[in-house]
Amino acid sequence: MTVNRRQFLKMAATGVGASLCTTQAQALQRETLKVSPDAVGMLYDSTLCIGCKACMVACKNANGMPVESTDVNPMWDTPLETSGETLNVIKLYKNGTGEHKDQLDDGFAFMKRHCLHCVDPSCVSVCPVSAMTKDAVTGIVEHHKDRCIGCRYCVYSCPFGIPKYEYDKAFGQIQKCQFCAHLQAKGEIPACCDVCPTGATLFGRVDDLKKESERRLQAKPGDRYVFPRGKFGSDRPPHEAAIAQYQEHVYGLKELGGTQIMYMSAIPFDKLGLPVNVPDYSYPSQAEGIQHTLYKWMLAPAILLGGLSYVVHRNTQKKDDEKNASERRES
Amino acid sequence: MSDYFDEVLTDLDEYIDNLGGVSRREFMKFCTGVAATMGLASTAGLKMAEAASNPQRPPVIWLSAQECTGCTESLLRASHPTLDQLILNAISLDYHETLCAGAGHQAEAHRLLSMKQNFGKYVLVVDGSIPTKDGGIYCKVANKTSLQHLTEAAAGAAAIIAIGSCASWGGVPSTGPNPTGAVGVSEIIKDKPIVNIPGCPPNPYNFLSTVLYFLTFGSLPELDSKSRPKFAYNRLIHENCERRPHFDAGRFAIQFGDEGHRQGWCLYKLGCKGPETYANCPAILFGDVGSGSWPVGTGHPCFGCTEQGVGFTKGIHELSDVRTQTPPDQYPGINENIGTGATTAAAAVAAGLGGIALGAGAVIASRLGKEDDKNAAEERKEQESPS
Amino acid sequence: MSAHQPVGGKIITRPFMVLSVLFMIAAAILLARFVLGLGPVTNLNDGYPWGIWIVIDVMIGTAFGCAGYSVALLVYLLNKGEYHPLVRPAMMAGLFGYGLAGMAVMIDLGRYWNFWTLLWPGYMQFNSVMLEVALCVMAYIVVLAIEFSPAFLEKFGLKDIHKKLNKVLFFFIAVGILLPTMHQSSLGTLAVVAGHQISALWQTQLLPPLFLISAVLMGYALVPFESILASMGLKRPMETPLLAKISYVALIVTLIYLAIRVGDLLWRGALGLAFTGSLDALMFWIEMALFIVPVVLLMKPANRIKARTIFISAASLLVAGSLYRLNIYIIGYHPTAGGSWSYFPSVTEMLVTLGIFSLEVILYLIFVKRLPVLHHAPTA
Structure with missing residues (x-):
């Protein structure tokens, strides 16, 4: 391959420019964390969801949450969003007449809202008192209310709007889905995955679920497919149904560094309220990158303090000398 | 032996008496009952009684195509009214292959006569699907194909009632490879009002109610997009199912005979088609024997017999789609409005505070301005005075 | 003999009474907050978990409190002795700004009784910007108190302690410069993690320097602002020549700020959003105008010696810096997940903020009247 001078200069310029750009974007950034090999997660397949809300009931029972009614006449559990009283909610995308499932126009689709258990969670990064923790093995993001100060930085920073505070209590606390860690400790699976009748909410190892989602994407729409229920790889009877026309992507594989709860859908994810056009990191x-660059071993502040002390000392000393001199003159 | 016959005959006499000699009071009662079934006012029951006792009984011709007589059998088991009350008092059933008094040429002749005499006035009832393949040769009566019978009879019909899933949309014969090319009545007859009463068999009261409605008001009851009377088919089985609370609470039977099944939990996971099947089975039940007398009530998942594309089409254990969302299944939208925006009071207070700050700032600034001017003037004076 | 003197005069005046009533109202509302929770008193929700108590009382309050930091920078770091008369009132403004911000935090914290966990080494989470801010602000309140303590020591004639303190004061002054440098920038870093939830008009990796510089310029604006108000309110002569100089410093810092701010917008290509006709765009332009107006006014040297120009510029800069913070944390913050969230402070919420500011002025009046804070009135 021969490159003339002109081309070479052009290439070099582009290369320098590109590297400049990337270094600019990454200048103060640490690596996004990687998912643990034994991480557990969930695959929510909106096309399988029938909106029965069994998961909402099971969630309330498993976590001892109260009924939350937004009706004038409180009869049913009708939360509008996850809240201090609701950790999991099924929402409805509806357009036009809303007749056809998983259709963008005149259609409807369900969406399950709860913690996505990010691979590199904001809430854990921002909590000043380690009240949010991410399990090193399972990757479950848990909240420990006993040390929480209620600053609500987790609420503010979560890109998925998940941690919720109990504003209407004198001694409120942060509430969020903990992926039924207490049930998993007993060898059970999260309540919502346990009751889901169609396998729309499927529990499993993140690795397995990723492979399962790939298989679903590769299957031909309309073909019969055997959908596992409950826990991936368990001996529960699966069920067979036609494969839907999926979006060509599984949400949560890369968004914001990845999430352990992954979503499949036939309609675009932004219609389901998931943030799209977000970076892969x-x-x-970013935030920790800035912070750790500035405060690594408190080196920079220490040096700065040393310098400041010296300068201030010199300056105040000089002033005091002048002052003393003038006082002496006066006396 | 003769004693035995006497007894039976006496019984039969009483029986026959009961069939024919309905007291006026009982008759009123059944008409009011029918009106209630359809969700009509009780005064409509009076009108029905009047219409049904009209000496000019409207003629009805009943054709059977590819059918199993299940619809008729089901109808025979209705008790309020009984079929005989209908055909002896309310309508003039001029032709019905199972119930005809005559047979053969006699019956056919009577049918043709009635069709001619009552042209444009008679009600045509069809049960069974119509084979269309190979010229419809797969079902013949009196050397004519069902297709021919139907088109001929439909020409003079005031309205057509397609009873059973076969006549409504093809039913069993149309399943699978559909060797006879079976279709429902509405696939063939396009220019007549058609009411579909699907079901395998359909609930007899849905048929009887439709007929009495037509007798009374001279028109067909309100129909849905699939030409089914709304009073019977506008709700999903799922919506009125007595096991629905278990569905809402996530309590499912997973296998026949398991703990959940014995507890009477929801049969969705066993393949119940209630959530995608429109019918009033859980509301009016079958056989007039009290509660629980319908498939789901007995512990078997709904089969979806009334619903085209579900019954005889989907696998028995295949999970159904959940068709519609009615209370308590209210779903929050993806983006509900949450939080309190600017209330009038809050906006007023904010604006007031802003105004006060701005006003104070302006006052201070103007006072400072005056002072600045004064200082400038003094400075000028100072500069001028020494010179 | 100190160069500072108490102003003297009656404490209980009519403005004092009005401010006290405002404070009492706030106190009553706060009682409700602690009995009933945050919900009934505020309009906070899970989309907007931080309302005006955090953004105005803490973020803006501490930026106002940067007066002490800004003046210390000039006097002790750049060795501009002529600004020394401004140090003590500025330190006091800092003490109030930060002290009341600390109070506002305690009011706003959902689980204030767990506050001690911030100081428990086992719980400290060193990735958290919030931890850095919290510890830094706590430490700075202590440092400010020490820096301001000579006023008390003089008042009560504790000369020995004063002398001993003077020997080590340089260190506290140095710490007092370091800490705000750390946490005022970190108040910007706090928002970086919000990512796409903050409009690209504001969200940038440069939030830390922008926050720091805007806090410094707000500090330089607060000094003349406060001085002029004190002169008018307490009927003291103006310190116009000194204020003119500090206004010049404010001008320079504002120019640096604007250069970075606009440069960053251009570099990221986000300026297009400013022409979209949204509320964000409108607020962006108001914010920018409030920064630019003082620049235009102060550019002309003749204007700089006019008290009115100084006052208007200072006020404009203070509002600009405040709006910048409001824009980032509330107006330009769009929680996208879970619903269409809305927030506007409730009346009670605003009354509490008003009450806290009233308390600040009450304390200011008491302090300047009873403690040697303000510089010798030049004999007129």
Whole structure:
């Protein structure tokens, strides 16, 4: 391959420019964290969801949450959003007449809202008192209310709007889905995955679920497919149904560094309220990058303090000398 | 032996008496009952009684195509009214292959006569699907194909009632490879009002109510997009199912005979088609024997017999789609409005505070301005005075 | 003999009474907050978990409190002795700004009784910007108190302690410069993690320097602002020549700020959003105008010696810096997930903020009247 001078200069310029750009974007950024090999997660397949809300009931029972009614006549559990009283909610995308499932126009689709258990979670990164933790093995993001100060930085920073505070209590606390860690400790699976009748909410190892989602994407729409229920790889009877025309992507594989709860849908994810056009790196990687660059071993502040002390000492000393001199003159 | 016959005959006499000699009071009662079934006012029951006792009984011709007589059998088991009350008092059933008094040429002749005499006035009832393949040769009566019978009879019909899933949309014969090319009545007859009463068999009261409605008001009851009377088919089975609370609470039977099944939990996971099947089975039940007398009530998942594309089409254990969302299944939208925006009071207070700050700032600035001017003037004076 | 003197005069005046009533109202509302929770008193929700108590009382309050920091920078770091008369009132403004911000935090914290966990080494989470801010602000309140303590020591004639303190004061002054440098920038870093939830008109990796510089310029604006108000309110002569100089410093810092701010917008290509006709765009232009107006006014040297120009510029800069913070944390913050969230402070919420500011002025009046804070009135 021969390159003349002109081309070479052009290439070099582009290369320098590109590297400049990337270094600019990454200058103060740490690596986004990687998912643990034994991480557990969930695959929510909106096309399988029938909106029965069994998961909402099971969630309330498993976590001892109260009924939340937004009706004038409180009869049913009708939360509008996850809240201090609701950790999991099924929402409805509806357009036009809303007749056809998983259709963008005149259609409807369900969406399950709860913690996505990010691979590199903002809430864990921002919590000043380690009240949000991410399990090193399972990757479950848990909240420990006993040390929480209620600053609500987790609420503010979560890109998925998940941690919720109990504003109407004198001694409120942060509430969020903890992926039924207490049930998993007993060898059970999260309540919502346990009751889901169609396998729309499927529990499993993140690795397995990723492979399962790939298989679903590769299957031909309309073909019969055997959908596992409950826990991936368990001996529960699966069920067979036609494969839907999926979006060509599984949400959560890369968004904001990846999430352990992944979504499949037949309609675009932004219609389901998931943030799209987001970077593949996590936001904490930026914020912590800045923070750790500035405060590594407190080196920079220490040096700065040394310098400041010296200068201030010199300046105040000089002033005091002048002052003393003038006082002496006066006396 | 003769004693035995006497007894039976006496019984039969009483039986026959009961069939024919309905007291006026009982008759009123059944008409009011029918009106209630359809969700009509009780005064409509009076009108129905009047219409049904009209000496000019409207003629009805009943054609059977590819059918199993299940619809008729089901109708025979209705008790309020009984079929005989209908055909002896309310309508003039001029032709019905199972119930005809005559047979053969006699019956056919009577049918043709009635069709001619009552042209444009008679009600045509069809049960069974119509084979269309190979010229419809797969079902013939009196050397004519069902297709021919139907088109001939439909020409003079005031309205057509397609009873059973076969006549409504093809039913069993149209399943699978559909060797006879079976279709429902509405696929063939396009220019007549058609009411579909699907079901395998359909609930007899849905048929009887439709007929009495037509007798009374001279028109067909309100129909849905699939020409089914709304009073019977506008709700999903799922919506009125007595096991629905279990569905809402996530309590499912997973296998026949398991703990959940014995507890009477929801049969969705066993393949119940209630959530995608429109019918009033859980509301009016079958056989007039009290509660629980319908498929789901007995512990078997709904089969979806009334619903085209579900019954005889979907696998028995295949999960159904959940068709519609009615209370308590209210779903929050993806983006609900949450939080309190600017209330009038809050906006007023904010604006007031801003105004006060701005006003104070302006006052201070103007006072400072005056002072500045004064200082400038003094400075000028100072500069001028030494010179 | 100190160069500072108490102003003297009656404490209980009519403005004092009005401010006290405002404070009492706030106190009553706060009682409700602690009995009933945050919900009934504020309009906070899970989309907007931080309302005006955090953004105005803490973020803006501490930026106002940067007066002490800004003046210390000039006097002790750049060795501009002529600004020394401004140090003590500025330190006091800092003490109030930060002290009341600390109070506002305690009011706003959902689980204030767990506050101690911030100081428990086992719980400290060193990735958290919030931890850095919290510890830094706590430490700075202590440092400010020490820096301001000579006023008390003089008042009560504790000369020995004063002398001993003077020997080590340089260190506290140095720490007092370091800490705001750290946490005022970190108040900007706090928002970086919000990512796409903050409009690209504001969201940038340069939030830390922008916050720091805007806090410094707000500090330089607060000094003349406060001085002029004190002169008018307490009927003291104006310190116009000194204020003119500090206004010049404010001008320079504002120019640096604007250069970075606009440069960053251009570099990221986000300026297009300013022409979209949204509320964000409108607020952006108001914010920019409030920064630019003082620049235009102060550019002309003749204007700089006019008290009115100084006052208007200072006020404009203070509002500009405040709006910048409001824009980032509330107006330009769009929680996208879970619903269409809305927030506007409730009346009670605003009354509490008003009450806290009233308390600040009450304390200011008491302090300047009873403690040697303000510089010798030049004999007129």
